[in-house]
Amino acid sequence: MRVSVDRDRCCSSGMCVTNVPEVFDQDDQDSLVRLRRTTFRPEEFDELRLAAQLCPGGAITVTEDRPTGTAEAGGPAD
Numbered sequence: 001m002r003v004s005v006d007r008d009r010c011c012s013s014g015m016c017v018t019n020v021p022e023v024f025d026q027d028d029q030d031s032l033v034r035l036r037r038t039t040f041r042p043e044e045f046d047e048l049r050l051a052a053q054l055c056p057g058g059a060i061t062v063t064e065d066r067p068t069g070t071a072e073a074g075g076p077a078d
């Protein structure tokens with residue numbers, strides 16, 4: 001899983017920091033979100049997905065990794 005934050009969309013609500021303080025933090029200068037780290041444990045995945053859903057600015061993007069060994073899907077259907 002990858003998590004990215006868009007500081008241009010962050011409205012400094014602090015909700016992500018309240019919900020997952022191990023991962024999210026707010027900058028001391030501008031109060032905008034920043035990530036404490038970029039690797040995550042599987043047991044954190046659900047709360048990271050929830051943090052992205054609850055972010056009022058839509059500033060958190062969670063990207064799921066593809067399972068290893070899975071064949072690529074075919075190209076566009078048309």
Ligand code: SF4
Nearest residue numbers: 010011013014016055
């Ligand atoms: S929940 Fe969203 S808007 Fe609020 S501080 Fe975190 S990233 Fe910024």
